[in-house]
Amino acid sequence: MARAVTNRRKTLNTGLAWAIGFIIFFPILWTILTSFKTEAQAISNPPVFLFFDWTLENYAIVQERSNYVRFLWNSVIIAGGSTILGIIIAVPAAWSMAFVPSKRTKDILLWMLSTKMLPAVGVLYPIYLICVELGVLDSRIALVVVMMLINLPIIVWMLYTYFREIPGEILEAARMDGAGLKEEVLYVLTPMAIPGIASTVLLNFILAWNEAFWTLNLTAVNAAPLTAFIASYSSPEGLFFAKLSAASTMAIAPILIMGWFSQKQLVRGLTFGAVK
């Protein structure tokens, strides 16, 4: 039996929760609203919320002045490239650990996790130096590789927890029916693994998109993604709130939408399966 809940209490909960949700979301809402204002309206006192002359000019100016599309493209390449590369390397590893576990599987998983704990600043100079030596400082390929390595432990872990949930009996049944290794992988396991792989891709794309230590320190002009582009607004000239808002909105909108789809995977991915 469900606990009886009075309508009054439900209304109270709803009001409180919506109010708090609104407050937490407000900075994002305010950024989106400001991006449609003129610079003068953006700093007007008292602030205007909805009744202003909506304009798209900030978006045009941001693109015109700073070639926003180039930064966007860098972000897409770095986040997308590192995720794809990571998946290609992680799927076989997670697969073998989930389906052919040995005594050392647990140790290997924990060790992989431990590489994630290495503070980036502790290895900043060596990585910087290696990039200089190889002539790949401020190149997208360097960022793709670095980002892939940073997220590889999380990718392996997430895939491992998903693969482990695929019941072994199904494999045995397939084998009884005479399926070889190829059929087994192609027709039995892959369809069952696709949802897990998709969630892993989603979460890692988000993490790579938002990463702001290596992208700030290893890029200058050519490979700079949106994190670095936004950081260039920290020393502004003149009125810029509306333009900052437009640039910010463009940088966070796609990820915000993807993020809302990945809520559940977020818990699994970031707690390494310790909370489900």
Added chain:
Amino acid sequence: MATKASRSAARLMMAPAVVLLLGWMLIPLILTLTFSFKKFLPLRGDQIESGWDWFTFFPSLDWVGFENYGRFIGSSSFWPAVQTTLVIVLGVLFITVVLGILLALLLDQPMWGQGVVRILVIAPFFVMPTVSALVWKNMFMDPVNGLFAHLWRFFGAEPIAWLSEASLPSIIMIVSWQWLPFATLILLTAIQSLDGEQLEAAEMDGAPPLKRFWFIILPHLSRAVTIVILIQTIFLLSVFAEIFVTTGGAFGTRTLTYLIFQRVLESQNVGLGSAGGVYAIILANIVAIFLMRIVGKNLDT
């Protein structure tokens, strides 16, 4: 049944990931350790040769023993940086865990539009750090045009220059806003796995809400809280972008991470910065050990 052949195939499938991560961990670590024992000031003419130098641990650089380690700790900016780091980490942890528990309890209650509220609450986690830091810095905390300044003036108070006068609380607030969704989401997941019957029984027995929270819900949450604390600590110890774009380490916001960054890349004192890096690695590992224990235990079940 795993056969011998499938075992060696499994090892082969694991190899690329293991080798890459081993390289990613060991090569920079060995370099940082080596540099930490050397005098290495690239701007003052200390150069390393490509090629052989790399394989012989940089004989062209002077060996200085533990001098860098001593100087890093002895410098006047070390203890303030440690203190700043602790204040930020503990401040953010306190705020996110306490508010996270309250928020998770609230979101677990029956209500209309629960899904939408969840989405609103989680949103800040997906905002890239440079965006959230700059939005807060300019549109909220700016002493002239920020929303807070408008609000303060509306109530007849003098606006505060947040990031210079109250720099640490400001940074803590920005970072807490980013991490509250994470804490809330994980604690909410944990609360939802709580056995409803136990709570009902307690309610029937007339246990007041506060007692039910203290004796049933909180103990059930203890593991999730521990995990939130450990994971956040690891990320919070290396908070960087939020400081980089707001204060640039000024006004007492220079954390250990930021101090090392400045030594290594801004003043190019690689030896000194690397010694700092080794300290940071040790510190992170102390936290990591506890986290790994919990995660490891969970793997067995």
